[in-house]
Amino acid sequence: MNRSAPRSIDQYLKALREELAGEDAALIQDALYDAEEYLRAEVAAHPDKSESDVLELIASTYGAPDEVASAYRDTEAKVKAAMTTPRKIPESGAGAFFGVFLDARAYTSLFFMLLSLATGVIYFTLTVTGLSLSAGFAVLIIGLPFFLIFIALTRVVSLAEGRLIEAMTGERMPRRPVHQGLAAGFWPRVIEMLKDPRTWTTLAYLILMLPLGVVYFVIAVVGLSVSLALIFTPLADLADRYGWFDIAGGLNTSPAWLGSVWAAPLLVLAGVLLLTLLMHLARGVGRLHALYAKALLVAPTAPRAAL
Amino acid sequence: MDDSNGRKFQKDLNGGLVGLVLLAILNQSAEDLYGYEIAKRLASANDGTSIFKEGTIYPVLRALSAANLLTSRIVPSYSGPPRRYYRITDQGRSVLAEWTAIWAGTRDFVDRFVGQGHLDKGYSP
Numbered sequence: 423m424n425r426s427a428p429r430s431i432d433q434y435l436k437a438l439r440e441e442l443a444g445e446d447a448a449l450i451q452d453a454l455y456d457a458e459e460y461l462r463a464e465v466a467a468h469p470d471k472s473e474s475d476v477l478e479l480i481a482s483t484y485g486a487p488d489e490v491a492s493a494y495r496d497t498e499a500k501v502k503a504a505m506t507t508p509r510k511i512p513e514s515g516a517g518a519f520f521g522v523f524l525d526a527r528a529y530t531s532l533f534f535m536l537l538s539l540a541t542g543v544i545y546f547t548l549t550v551t552g553l554s555l556s557a558g559f560a561v562l563i564i565g566l567p568f569f570l571i572f573i574a575l576t577r578v579v580s581l582a583e584g585r586l587i588e589a590m591t592g593e594r595m596p597r598r599p600v601h602q603g604l605a606a607g608f609w610p611r612v613i614e615m616l617k618d619p620r621t622w623t624t625l626a627y628l629i630l631m632l633p634l635g636v637v638y639f640v641i642a643v644v645g646l647s648v649s650l651a652l653i654f655t656p657l658a659d660l661a662d663r664y665g666w667f668d669i670a671g672g673l674n675t676s677p678a679w680l681g682s683v684w685a686a687p688l689l690v691l692a693g694v695l696l697l698t699l700l701m702h703l704a705r706g707v708g709r710l711h712a713l714y715a716k717a718l719l720v721a722p723t724a725p726r727a728a729l
Numbered sequence: 730m731d732d733s734n735g736r737k738f739q740k741d742l743n744g745g746l747v748g749l750v751l752l753a754i755l756n757q758s759a760e761d762l763y764g765y766e767i768a769k770r771l772a773s774a775n776d777g778t779s780i781f782k783e784g785t786i787y788p789v790l791r792a793l794s795a796a797n798l799l800t801s802r803i804v805p806s807y808s809g810p811p812r813r814y815y816r817i818t819d820q821g822r823s824v825l826a827e828w829t830a831i832w833a834g835t836r837d838f839v840d841r842f843v844g845q846g847h848l849d850k851g852y853s854p
Contacts, residue, residue, distance in 0.1 A: 456764060456787035459810050463765035466807075483772065485782030496744075497788035597791065599810070 427481060429474040431461045434487065441491035446498075447720045448584075448596040453494045455598035460484055522701040527592055531708025532646075532701065534590040535638035541586070542635025545579065545628035552576070553625070570612065573621060580624045580719045593712030596720055620721045627718040638707065645700035652693030656686030739780070747781055747789045749832055752798065752817060752825040761802070761814035764790060790815055798824055 428434035435454050442450045461484070465476050484490065522528050552572035559565035577599065584595030615621055661667055754767055762770075767790070768783035790813075793799045798821035806812045817825070 452791065453788070455810060456791075457784065459763070459806075459812060460765050460768065460783065460787070462810070463806075463812075467769075483783050484768070485784035489782050490784035493782070493785035494788045497792050500792070598813075 427478065428487070429477050431458065431465065431473065431477070434461060434477060434480065437487040438490060441487045442494065445491075445495065446594050447716065448594045449494060449498055451596040451720065452598045453490070457484070457490065519702075520698060522698060522705060525701075525705065527590075527708060528701040528705040530590040532642055532704035534586070534708055534711070535642040535704055537586075538631065538635035539639035540635075541583070542631040542633075545583075546632035548579065549576065549625055549628040566612075570615075573615060576621075576624050576628060579628065583627075583715065584719055587712050587715050591708040591712040593709070593716065595712075595716065618721075620719075623718040627715065634711075638711075641707075642700075642704065645696065645703070649693045649696035649700060652689050652696060654693075656689045660686060743781055743785070746832075747786055748793060749825070749828045750781075751786060751789060751793060752821055752828065755799065755815055755817040756822060756825055761816045763804075763812040763814045765812075767815075793821070797821075 428437050435457060438457055439450060439454060442453060461477075461480065464480070464484070465473050468476050485493070552569075552575070556565065556569040556572055559568050581596065581599055585597075587593060588595040750771070751767065754770055755762060764787050768786060771781060771783065771786070790799065794801050794815065798818060799815045800818055801813045801815045803811045803813055
């Protein structure tokens with residue numbers, strides 16, 4: 423408590439970051455963003471005082487870094503508890519295996535797998551176009567501004583992708599853009615941005631989203647069509663056999679025994695099992711992808727702004 | 730030791746009250762407000778020092794927003810990062826009404842015991 427009180431906005435943010443060490447990277451990003459908004463507004467509201475004079479009083483108004491950090495921790499825990507519905511899914515056995523159908527995350531993850539082909543194409547196109555145009559424009563006067571706008575755009579896209587992933591998989595992702603540090607001037611900021619590994623990992627994520635999206639999409643589509651076909655073909659065949667409705671030419675199966683009546687329940691069973699496995703797979707892919715996205719899109723706790 | 734006891738009590742009390750006060754402020758306000766403005770309104774209502782540490786309102790604002798009681802939009806700012814402006818939703822208003830009733834009941838109940846001069850007679854306003 424009696425450590426030297428922060429005397430500048432950067433020192434305050436650094437202290438807050440230290441207090442939050444070990445917390446979720448996304449939470450830290452949000453907390454720093456909020457603190458910076460407040461501190462800058464407070465400094466701007468007192469043009470007659472110096473930054474260190476304003477910061478001297480900050481512990482009694484905004485709160486000392488440790489108080490603010492604990493407020494974020496508490497609120498986060500409460501919100502998490504309130505927003506996660508308690509599960510009644512059995513822990514083991516057949517209940518756990520088929521319980522995946524009661525898990526909303528499995529459905530949203532499956533949807534994410536289907537969607538990722540579309541987002542992958544968009545991200546890939548954006549990134550490759552941006553990079554090649556930047557390279558092409560590099561000799562021209564618009565080269566650098568174009569590149570900077572392109573990087574800014576990738577940050578917006580990465581925030582949006584984070585929101586999508588949190589909605590689909592429940593993994594906590596940033597709700598605010600990353601804290602940009604002091605406006606130290608144009609060139610220092612450009613150099614800082616170029617040195618920031620997150621700039622490059624974000625580009626890598628956006629490019630890799632295309633191959634990943636293709637794989638996710640194929641798994642989801644093949645899994646869905648095969649399992650649903652297995653489930654419904656025998657039913658359609660039975661309906662056709664008993665004349666409830668007519669399939670032109672009847673169903674042709676190969677080998678022929680697949681079309682026999684006794685094979686029908688086995689096919690339905692296989693379809694149900696396959697569908698269940700697909701749901702498990704989707705949920706697993708969702709979790710893994712969220713961790714992967716977090717590693718590439720969210721700045722690690724170690725800050726580049728740590729002076 | 731006394732001081733930290735008092736602080737802890739205040740902090741425990743504030744737990745749910747911050748949300749109620751924030752909803753009330755946003756409900757009364759004609760225009761959308763951002764975090765710093767709300768913090769300053771809290772402070773000015775209490776002679777310049779807010780009962781809540783102003784840093785503690787931001788996570789609550791985000792939590793209320795995540796629960797669809799508030800909506801928000803981002804507006805660029807000259808003095809720092811873009812500001813997030815908040816506005817109360819219809820759901821927020823109905824929750825506010827419910828919480829206000831709960832708060833009134835709680836306050837009356839507590840006052841019955843700790844209100845000055847009503848210790849043995851029960852509460853009379």
